[in-house]
Amino acid sequence: MKNIVLSIATLIIVGLIAGLFFYQMPSKHAEVQEPNDQAAPATQPLYANETIDYSLQNDEVSITFDKGKNWLPIPIEKEVLFNGEYTGSKEELIENSYILTKKRVAFLYYENDTIKMLSSTDQGESWQKTVISEHYPPIRFRKIAFINKHFGYVIISGDRTMSQEMSSVFLTHDGGKSWNETNNTNVTRLVADGGFTNEQTGFLSFGILNPEHPDLHVTKDGGANWSKTEIRIPKKYNKIFVIAEAPFKDGNDLAMLINQGSNGDYLGGKVKGKFLSKDEGKTWEFDREVQLDE
Template sequence: MKNVVFSIAALIIIGLIAGLFFYHMPSKHAEVQEPNVQETPAKQPLYANEKIDYSLQNDEVKITFDKGENWLPIPIEKDALFNGEYNGSKEELIENSYILTKKRIAFLYYEQDNIKMLSSIDQGESWQETLISEHYPPIRFRKTAFLNEHFGYVIISGDRTMSQEMSNVFLTLDGGKTWNETNNTNVTRLVADGGFTNEQTGFLSFGILNPEQPELHVTQDGGANWSEAEIQIPEKYRKIFVIAEAPFKEGNQLAMLVNQGPSGDYLGGKVKGKFLSKDEGKTWEFDREVQPDE
C-alpha cells in the first residue's frame, strides 16, 4: 500500500516539473505571430515645404534640400560673400543677401569692385553668374528678393563717409538675367531698409544714426521717380518710432513697422509702431503698437 502511495506521489511531482519546464519554453508559434517593433519603424511625416539650409563649415559654401542628409557645394568662394565695408560675423550669411527656395537659389556678393549675383533655378544643377553693377565702391547695405519668377530687386549702398553714403536700386524683369538701375533718390543718409511690393511700387528707408523721425521714400513707377512719403506719427510716439522698415502687403492695403532704432528704450526698446497705407505708400496712418513676439 505504501509503495502505491509513493508511486502516485512521484508521478505527481514529475508531472509538476514537466509542466513548469514546458511553461517556460518559448513558443515558436508566438514568435512568428508577434510583430518585431524594432524592424517596423513608424512612417515619417511628409513635409510640403522642407527647409533649405546652408553651411559655411571648412570655408566651403554648401546647401541642403533634405534636412542635411545631402549637401550641395556652391561654386563660390566664402570670402566673396562677405566682401565690402560691412562684413558681418562670417559665421552666417549677411541677412537679405541671399535667397534659398526650391525655385531659386541666389547669392548677392561684391568682388573686385563689381556687384554680382550667383543664381540657380534648377536646385543647383546649373549656375548663372550675373553682373549687376561694375566699378562700385565697397558696399555696406545689401538686399535682394524676387516677387515672382521674373521680377526681382537689389538694393545697395556704399562709399560711406561718416553719416553719408550713396545708394542704388537695381531691377530685373527677366528673372535675373539682366539688371537695370532705377533713377536715384538723391538722398545721402545711410540706408536702413527697402523693398518692393510689386513691380512698380518700391521703398527706401533712411537714417540709422540717432534718427528722430522716420524718412521713407516711395516710387510708384518702377523707380523712375521717388518722393518722400508722409508718415503721420501721433504726438505720443514722436522721437520713439524713428526707423521705417520695408512695407509689405496686408489685404488690400500696405502695412509697415517703424522701430525705435538702436537707442530706443520705450517699453524695453523692442515695441514697434504699425502703420497702414491705402494709397500705395504715399501716406501712412498709425494703427497700433506691435509687441516683439507678434
C-alpha cells in the first residue's frame, strides 16, 4: 500500500513539473508577428546614418535633409543621370557626379548632346538648370566639385575609341551660374581622376588600361597651361603604384595617393602609395604606404 501511495505521489510531482515546463515555454504561434499594415515609405535612405541623403527608389529621385524624416522630389528623371558610357549599377548615383551638402546640392548629367547641372542652394526649395557645354559627344568620366562658395570645377571625358578619348575641364567663378572651358592638355589617354586644390592649381590623371606609370598633369594658372608632373617612384614600387588619384591639401604640402590599378596584387592590392609635393604639385616624393581605407 505504501509503495502505491509513493508511486501516485511521484506521478503527481512529475506531472506538475511537466505542466510548469510547458506553461513557461513560449508558443511558436506567439513568435509569428502579425504583418504591419503600415506601408513602407516610398523612399528609403541609401546611407541611413547620413543627415543628407538621396533615394532612387521607384525610379524617382528624391532627397532628405533630416535623415529620412522628410523627402523632397528632385525635378529630374533618374535615367538621365546615367546617360553616356556607363555600365555600373543604377541603384546608386555615379561616384563624383553629384554634391550633397546643406549649402549646395548639385547633379551633373548629360542630355541631348549637352552637359548640364541641376542644383539648389536652398535645400530643395528651388532648382536651377545650368548648361555647362553644348554639342558634346557621349561622356564617360564625370566629376563635379566646389571648393568654396564661388569656385567649382567639372571634369568630363567623352567620345571614347578603344583607349583614346577627349577630355575637358570647365570652371565656374560665380557659384555655378556660368562655366568656361580651360585650355586642353592635348592628352588623349583615358581620364582616371582629377581636381583642383585652389582656383589656380588643378590636376588631371590619365591612364586606366594596364598603365605602368602614373601620368599626372598640373595647371598653376587656372587651366591656361598644363604640364606633366614629375613623380619620383622608388624602384621598389616601379610598375606597382600606377594610377594617380586627385591630389589634396595635407598641411602645408599637397598629398596624393597612387593606386595599383585594377590588376594590382602587391600585398593583395590593398595598399596605395602616398606622395607629397612641396612645390604645388610640380614634383612628388614618396612618403609611405597606406591602407585602402586609411
